[in-house]
Amino acid sequence: MEKSYSAKDIHVLKDLTAVRKRPSMYIGDTSTRGLHHLVNETIDNSVDEALIGFCTSIDVIIHHDDSVTVTDNGRGIPVDLHEEYNLSAVEVVMTKLHAGGKFDGKVYKVAGGLHGVGISVVNALSKWLEVEVRRNGSRYFQRYERGKPVCELKNLGSSGGDDGTGTKVTFKPDSEIFGSYHFDFNVLATRLRELAFLNRGLSLSLTDERTGDEKTFKYEGGIASFLEYINRDKRVLHRPILFEDEKDEVKVEIGVQYNDSYTENIFSFVNNVKTIEGGKHLSGFKAALTRAFNEYGRASSMLKKVSLDGEDVREGLVAVISLKLRDPQFEGQTKTKLGNSEVKGIVESIVREHLWEFLDENPSDANAIIRKALEASRARAAARHAREIVRKKDSFIDSLPGKLADCSEKDPAKKEIYIVEGDSAGGSAKQARDKHFQAILPIRGKILNVEKARLDKILKSNEIRTLVTALGAGVGEDFELQKARYNRVILMSDADVDGAHIRTLLLTFFYRYMPELVSTNHVYIALPPLYMIKKGKETRYAFSDDEYANVLKELNVEEGDVGVKIQHYKGLGEMNPEQLWETTMNPVTRGIKRVNLADAAEADWLFTVLMGEEVAPRRKFIQAHAKEVLNLDV
Ligand code: 0RA
Numbered sequence: 001m002e003k004s005y006s007a008k009d010i011h012v013l014k015d016l017t018a019v020r021k022r023p024s025m026y027i028g029d030t031s032t033r034g035l036h037h038l039v040n041e042t043i044d045n046s047v048d049e050a051l052i053g054f055c056t057s058i059d060v061i062i063h064h065d066d067s068v069t070v071t072d073n074g075r076g077i078p079v080d081l082h083e084e085y086n087l088s089a090v091e092v093v094m095t096k097l098h099a100g101g102k103f104d105g106k107v108y109k110v111a112g113g114l115h116g117v118g119i120s121v122v123n124a125l126s127k128w129l130e131v132e133v134r135r136n137g138s139r140y141f142q143r144y145e146r147g148k149p150v151c152e153l154k155n156l157g158s159s160g161g162d163d164g165t166g167t168k169v170t171f172k173p174d175s176e177i178f179g180s181y182h183f184d185f186n187v188l189a190t191r192l193r194e195l196a197f198l199n200r201g202l203s204l205s206l207t208d209e210r211t212g213d214e215k216t217f218k219y220e221g222g223i224a225s226f227l228e229y230i231n232r233d234k235r236v237l238h239r240p241i242l243f244e245d246e247k248d249e250v251k252v253e254i255g256v257q258y259n260d261s262y263t264e265n266i267f268s269f270v271n272n273v274k275t276i277e278g279g280k281h282l283s284g285f286k287a288a289l290t291r292a293f294n295e296y297g298r299a300s301s302m303l304k305k306v307s308l309d310g311e312d313v314r315e316g317l318v319a320v321i322s323l324k325l326r327d328p329q330f331e332g333q334t335k336t337k338l339g340n341s342e343v344k345g346i347v348e349s350i351v352r353e354h355l356w357e358f359l360d361e362n363p364s365d366a367n368a369i370i371r372k373a374l375e376a377s378r379a380r381a382a383a384r385h386a387r388e389i390v391r392k393k394d395s396f397i398d399s400l401p402g403k404l405a406d407c408s409e410k411d412p413a414k415k416e417i418y419i420v421e422g423d424s425a426g427g428s429a430k431q432a433r434d435k436h437f438q439a440i441l442p443i444r445g446k447i448l449n450v451e452k453a454r455l456d457k458i459l460k461s462n463e464i465r466t467l468v469t470a471l472g473a474g475v476g477e478d479f480e481l482q483k484a485r486y487n488r489v490i491l492m493s494d495a496d497v498d499g500a501h502i503r504t505l506l507l508t509f510f511y512r513y514m515p516e517l518v519s520t521n522h523v524y525i526a527l528p529p530l531y532m533i534k535k536g537k538e539t540r541y542a543f544s545d546d547e548y549a550n551v552l553k554e555l556n557v558e559e560g561d562v563g564v565k566i567q568h569y570k571g572l573g574e575m576n577p578e579q580l581w582e583t584t585m586n587p588v589t590r591g592i593k594r595v596n597l598a599d600a601a602e603a604d605w606l607f608t609v610l611m612g613e614e615v616a617p618r619r620k621f622i623q624a625h626a627k628e629v630l631n632l633d634v
Contacts, residue, residue, distance in 0.1 A: 015097065018097065019120075019121050020125065020177070027117070030177055036187050042119060044272070046074060046167065047272060050072075050202045051271075055202075057202070057203045058203070058204045059204075060206045061206075063170075066172070066183055068170065073164060074166055076165040090142060094129070094142070095120055095149065097121070125178075126144070127172045127176075129143070130143045134166050140154065140156065192217050198222070198269055199222070200220060201218065204218070227257050227318060231318055237368045240255055241254075241354075241358045241365075242256075250343060250346050250347075251324040252281075252350050254320065254321050260316060262315055262376075264311075264316070270323045271325065272322075279331070280339065280342075283344050284351065289351065290308065295356075296360070296366060308377060311376070312377040321347075323338075323347070328340060333597060334598050383455040386456040391478060408435060408436055415439065416486055418433070419443060419490065422442065423442050425571065425572035429580065434581075438585065439470075443463045471484055471517075479514050481517065487522065488524055491526065492525075494570070494571045495527075507603035508607040523595040527592060527593060529541035530542060530548065535557055535564050541583050
């Protein structure tokens with residue numbers, strides 16, 4: 001199967017100026033997400049080596065100056081001459097867009113990376129990048145600046161009898177592209193952990209030289225460890241169902257384990273890319289699951305007349321689906337939806353076969369799952385009823401919740417609603433807003449935990465009912481976007497841990513029960529400032545601690561200087577209406593972030609997977625991840 005590589009296998013397309021001109025086309029955006037994408041892209045190249053069995057260890061270091069090193073013990077990027085270009089293969093890989101074995105289909109390689117753009121994009125967007133290759137008993141080195149080589153590929157001489165091979169890439173993102181930036185340890189650690197789960201036995205480490213933090217991830221259990229991790233704070237109904245199979249060169253690895261909660265959590269990956277929009281593998285899995293439980297239930301006479309719906313058999317389900325295939329077609333808004341149509345049948349038949357086998361061999365586990373699904377089926381009828389009540393109430397315009405301060409505009413396209421945490425902040429917002437088109441809905445901080453209840457119970461929460469009624473578009477299966485009463489739904493909460501918590505909760509709710517609202521980009525996050533710095537007549541606001549330090553530097557002042565007034569906002573309530581209007585509500589001057597599906601999926605992931613049941617660890621966790629939730633460190 002393996003063909004040996006030579007430089008001519010690398011097909012060459014374009015040069016890198018295009019990347020610097022329109023970076024977002026290649027890495028999504030140039031904010032925090034795009035920045036971290038550079039590291040992920042670099043790591044993915046090393047993971048590709050691991051996928052084909054040549055690399056066992058990947059080490060990532062964040063340096064003091066926010067440059068990053070990724071080292072692997074793979075085969076090393078080839079250094080031989082690329083005839084067409086008269087350049088070394090390393091240089092071609094580093095400087096030509098889309099160059100790399102994975103595009104010619106000759107070398108077996110599973111393209112990873114969300115955009116699969118290749119390491120040349122990282123090079124193009126770096127102030128400088130240095131590559132060191134160990135191969136053929138020698139060490140090779142080359143340096144680039146803004147994508148252009150500044151020296152020939154140098155042979156640094158023998159690697160000292162060490163016949164190990166590998167690649168080490170160090171790069172410094174270009175602030176011309178990214179502005180001032182900061183790598184987040186937790187963001188990178190989360191991805192490395194995920195990669196460790198998905199690639200059994202692969203060791204991935206992260207070292208932060210700025211703080212001394214260090215973590216190593218390695219799981220011999222692979223997907224089994226992943227399931228265990230997700231369910232670690234949950235009560236599970238049975239031992240995990242794990243299987244692995246291959247058909248038509250599509251490798252399928254699946255873990256399934258039900259817990260006693262009411263939500264479904266299916267995490268699907270294709271070539272290590274999290275497919276948040278699902279796709280053919282997910283449809284195949286779901287179809288097989290529904291069918292297997294119905295068939296088994298009937299055969300074992302646990303199910304008589306009733307049949308189970310897909311939603312019934314997915315209540316309390318945790319599943320990890322990981323596929324490896326040669327030419328994945330990624331589609332959809334975030335390019336994370338698998339489009340290869342043949343994959344549906346492949347996954348469906350593999351899941352059916354292995355699930356049947358498990359159920360057949362473990363009747364008491366099968367029993368527990370089917371009982372839960374039957375209960376879900378009954379509860380769904382109740383939920384339908386609850387939704388209808390909410391909907392009926394909504395049809396009377398004067399039943400709009402009393403807490404809602406609506407606006408006078410009638411055209412939904414021009415209207416916005418601010419969902420504000422707490423009554424006091426709600427009061428300030430009401431004074432600050434433009435009544436004409438901005439509505440305010442204050443909600444209490446502690447709304448129902450959307451994870452631990454079924455929709456019927458969630459809808460019994462006043463906060464949620466109020467929210468659903470105010471938006472006017474229904475909820476769950478009945479949601480209809482065109483009925484929405486506002487064009488923008490803006491979440492406004494304090495820039496602290498509790499604010500991050502409520503934001504995560506609300507986003508999780510929207511993601512689960514009004515996904516269309518999110519995928520069509522109607523949800524926003526308000527970004528209130530953390531500091532106001534006033535010097536003479538000049539007023540400046542800072543949205544992060546870093547920015548605060550920068551503003552002090554720019555104004556050439558220090559905390560406590562005479563003539564300088566500094567306000568540290570601990571909550572929205574501390575701003576007066578004018579300040580709130582200017583910084584957070586005036587469409588012309590406010591800070592606001594549009595939420596996309598990936599943001600909401602991340603919130604859902606943080607919420608359900610990483611936050612435990614226990615309050616203390618959860619607080620600690622949110623503290624550590626408060627910034628990471630939606631990359632709020634603007
Ligand atoms: C092209 C071909 C081969 C390996 C690589 C690229 C490669 C790239 C990166 C990037 C980071 N680490 C890497 N390791 C390998 C195949 C080489 C062969 O056949 O020997």
